[in-house]
Every structure is written in structure tokens, then in C-alpha cells.
Amino acid sequence: MQIRDVLLAPGDGAFFYDDQEAIRSGAIQDGFIYVGAPTIPGFEAIRIPASSLSVGLVLADDVVVWGDMMNVQYSGAGGRDPLFNTGQISDLMSRVVVPRLFGVDASQFRKSCAEVFESVELLRLPLAVEYGVSQALLRASAHLQRKTMAEIICAEFDLPLPMCRVPIYCQSGDAREINVDKMILKAVDVLPHGLINSRQKFGVNGQTFVEFVKWVATRTGQIGRPGYHPVLHFDVYGWIGQEIGLEPQSIADFICRVADSVPDFTLNIESPADFDSTQAQLENYAKIVSILDNRGSSARIVVDERCNTLEDIRLFAEAKAAHLVQIKTPDVGSIADTARAVLICKANKVGAYVGGSCTETDLSAQASVHISVATQADMMLAKPGMGVDEGFSIVGNEQNRLLAMLTRRRTQNENVG
Incomplete structure (x- = not known):
């Protein structure tokens, strides 16, 4: 045994x-x-x-x-x-x-x-x-x-040994401004999440949110190192739909206006609306994605709510109902299914974001890094916690150690060959 x-x-x-x-x-x-x-x-x-x-x-x-x-x-x-x-x-x-x-x-x-x-x-x-x-x-x-x-x-999964690092995405929690500064100083690849989870943070007609997006873009130029140009990623917890309405055209119009306010950046909008069921989410997100693509918008839709299990992820990827799928690791279940989910997204030419939750631990975060790097996901979450420094250190250092070991392994294999 x-x-x-x-x-x-x-x-x-x-x-x-x-x-x-x-x-x-x-x-x-x-x-x-x-x-x-x-x-x-x-x-x-x-x-x-x-x-x-x-x-x-x-x-x-x-x-x-x-x-x-x-x-x-x-x-x-x-x-x-x-x-x-x-x-x-x-x-x-x-x-x-x-x-x-x-x-x-x-x-x-x-x-x-x-x-x-x-x-x-x-x-x-x-x-x-x-x-x-x-x-x-x-x-x-x-x-x-x-x-x-x-x-x-x-x-x-019959994959080649990976060679490239996976971009890291940090989340700010409620300490938005301070944590944005931390992320910029540390040259985080994707930022800041923003935790836009209430009407107060979103604002009437989304104006508070739009101003925050523009502030983040401006701040990267003010204190970031030369050449630093992160992807801007905001989780709005369905508030575009809550405030603007659940019509896909109206949601897409609003997202385009936000993207136009920061024209030099790629903009990810996570959970723009919650349509109360997986099927409704699937159908309406596919419409929003299609509208944005037809307009040539730089904005990308990220699905989270109503897309939890491996089968959900398969449905959204095959329907092109998102530009990027958050594979929320505890919601997917077995970490083998996280690997499968990334491969399903890649097979359908949909972005794969290995996410998770601030409620996780150092051990689960480190295991997620290995899945992300092995499958070459498009990005992965700095976790656990909401403090930026801790999660970014745990995930970033684990990735760097892993890539060093894989480089040695590749060299050994080449010498044996």
C-alpha cells in the first residue's frame, strides 16, 4: 500500500x-x-x-x-x-x-x-x-x-515540457488605490480586479467605475517603470446588467465606452451581468461577445458566475460565450479537471484563466501554478488572500522555482539524447 x-x-x-x-x-x-x-x-x-x-x-x-x-x-x-x-x-x-x-x-x-x-x-x-x-x-x-x-x-495529458511563464493577475480587494500602486510598482502583468461588487462602487450609470478605470490607466503611466503596459482586468460582479439593464446590446455599448476611455490598453470585463441561469448566461454572453467582436473592440468578456464545472466550461468555450473563461479551481473540483478545462479552452481558441479564490491557501495556490504552467494557461491568479504582496509572492516564486527546475530537466534530457 x-x-x-x-x-x-x-x-x-x-x-x-x-x-x-x-x-x-x-x-x-x-x-x-x-x-x-x-x-x-x-x-x-x-x-x-x-x-x-x-x-x-x-x-x-x-x-x-x-x-x-x-x-x-x-x-x-x-x-x-x-x-x-x-x-x-x-x-x-x-x-x-x-x-x-x-x-x-x-x-x-x-x-x-x-x-x-x-x-x-x-x-x-x-x-x-x-x-x-x-x-x-x-x-x-x-x-x-x-x-x-x-x-x-x-x-x-501528453503535453510537452513548458518553457514560458504564465502572466499573473492580482486582485485588489477593497483597498483599491493602495493595492493598485503596489501592483504597478511590482509590474504585475494583469491588474487590478477592483472588487466592483456594489452600487456604491459602480456608480449611477457606471460613472464611478469608469472614472476608476481611467485612474488605473493614468496611474500606470505615472508610477510604472518605462515600457510597463499591463492588461486591465475588472470584475464588476454583474453590476453592468444591474445598473444598465440586461439587454446584450446595451451591455456591449457600455463596455465599448469603457474601452474607448482607455484606448491604449487591453480591457478585460469579468461578469458584466448575471442572467440567473447557466443557459441564459451562455446565450446572452455569446451575443455580447459577438457584438464586441463585430465592432473590433479591444474589450474582452470574462465569464465567472454560472460557469463553474468542467461541463459548464466546455459549453461556454464551444459556444464562444466568452473571450476568457475563469477556471475557478475550487468550483471545478478535481485539479485534474482544471487541467482539462484549460485544454478545452485552448482547443476552442478561447482564453483560459486559472483563477480561484482569495479564500484559498498557500498549498492550493502552489498546486494551481503547476497546472497553469504545465497547460500554458493564458493567465493565473495571484492567490490566496487580498493583500497583493502575499499572493503575488507565493504564485510568482513558485512559478520561478518551477521553471528553473524544468529548464534543468530539459537540459538533462538533451544531454542524454
Whole structure:
């Protein structure tokens, strides 16, 4: 048996779980908390500390490899899994998942995932379980084969060893101006997210948002190093649709006006509207994308809400219902499915953004880097947390270390050849 024991350890995510429905309905911020009653089941308050659960696989040589389970910041909204409950997940792990882990060949990553993640009474395991356990299984396979996690993914999916770095995208949280400055000084590839998640931040007819976009563009020229020219990426949490209306033509018109206000930049607009179902999201996003393409706009639509699972991602990619798909790793489930999702996007000539959530951990972020680099995603999220420095350091340093190891491996292979 390659897995001799399984350890479980409760932990903390790097940010908070938020009740998105309550925030969209106008909950007022008081300092760091939101005032009012929660609306999504499971939330005891609108904002609660993120919890996680670590799973450790004790291998035959007594090495322990870990993976972390958690849900995303806006759990229970937009078709996502419900709020993470450490007690319930721990019980399910002990009853169902741990016995399965003792029976797998931990050196075979995808085969192990398939065996461990079989449905229970026709129900899929919680996606957080798939996410955390698959991280541990990937690390186990990498340890047993004496390779990096990225090399395991390349071998499993018949991919060449990657040579190029993946652009990194940082998110600002509510400390927008300070964190934008940090991103510019660190020459982040894609910025700033902006957390435009309320009417106050979006403004009447979107004017507050437009002014912020123009400020970010101006600020890059004021304090950025010569030649620095990032992609501007803003997550508006459906507020264009909320404020402007849900007509695709009107949404596209507004996005074009925003893009015209920063003509020298590529502009990504994430979650411009929420059409309340996956099918409606698919149809209307495809219309918005078509309008923008026909106009030759530099703006790109990024889908997040209503595009969660691997099958959702396949539908949006095949329908060209986005220029860029956020592959939100805890929502996808098994990290093997994140790799599959990137490859599906690339096959359909749609951008693949390996995202995730501020609620994640250092371990899940590092595993995501290996998936992103192995599959050569178009960009990846600096995570976890909302502080910029920490997530950018964790993801950036892991990528640099990985590329150094892969360069050495390639040199060794060339010398042997």
C-alpha cells in the first residue's frame, strides 16, 4: 500500500466567505464587516472567516503530502456549492474518502482521482473534497515519481515540457488605490480586479467605475517603470446588467465606452451581468461577445458566475460565450479537471484563466501554478488572500522555482539524447 495513513487538519482560508446575495441587495459596510442579516443558507453573518480542511497522505516512506479543501469567497451563489462546513466535510472524508484512498496506486494521478471521486448514491462528492484530495494525490504522484507536479500533468495529458511563464493577475480587494500602486510598482502583468461588487462602487450609470478605470490607466503611466503596459482586468460582479439593464446590446455599448476611455490598453470585463441561469448566461454572453467582436473592440468578456464545472466550461468555450473563461479551481473540483478545462479552452481558441479564490491557501495556490504552467494557461491568479504582496509572492516564486527546475530537466534530457 503506498498510502499508509490519512491525516485531517482543520485550517483557515486566507480571506472570508461572503454572502453575495446580501451584498448585492444593499448590505452596508461598517469597517470590515457588513451590517444586516445573511440571506444564503449556512451563513451566520454576511461575512465570516474562511475555513479549510487539510488532508495529508502518509506514504510508504513516511513522507506526508498535503492538499487543502475549501470553497470560494461567494459560496452558495451563482450556482456554486454551499458554504464550506469543516465538520460535515471531515465526517464525509472519514466515512467515504479515506477508505478509498487506501486502495489506490498513488503514483498514478488521474487513475487515483477517478477511483477516489466516484459518486456516492449517484451524487458527486463536494467539489471542495475533490479539490483538496486531488492536490494531495498530485503531490503523492510527483513524490513517488521524483518529478514536479507540472511534469506529472504533462505526462498524464501528453503535453510537452513548458518553457514560458504564465502572466499573473492580482486582485485588489477593497483597498483599491493602495493595492493598485503596489501592483504597478511590482509590474504585475494583469491588474487590478477592483472588487466592483456594489452600487456604491459602480456608480449611477457606471460613472464611478469608469472614472476608476481611467485612474488605473493614468496611474500606470505615472508610477510604472518605462515600457510597463499591463492588461486591465475588472470584475464588476454583474453590476453592468444591474445598473444598465440586461439587454446584450446595451451591455456591449457600455463596455465599448469603457474601452474607448482607455484606448491604449487591453480591457478585460469579468461578469458584466448575471442572467440567473447557466443557459441564459451562455446565450446572452455569446451575443455580447459577438457584438464586441463585430465592432473590433479591444474589450474582452470574462465569464465567472454560472460557469463553474468542467461541463459548464466546455459549453461556454464551444459556444464562444466568452473571450476568457475563469477556471475557478475550487468550483471545478478535481485539479485534474482544471487541467482539462484549460485544454478545452485552448482547443476552442478561447482564453483560459486559472483563477480561484482569495479564500484559498498557500498549498492550493502552489498546486494551481503547476497546472497553469504545465497547460500554458493564458493567465493565473495571484492567490490566496487580498493583500497583493502575499499572493503575488507565493504564485510568482513558485512559478520561478518551477521553471528553473524544468529548464534543468530539459537540459538533462538533451544531454542524454
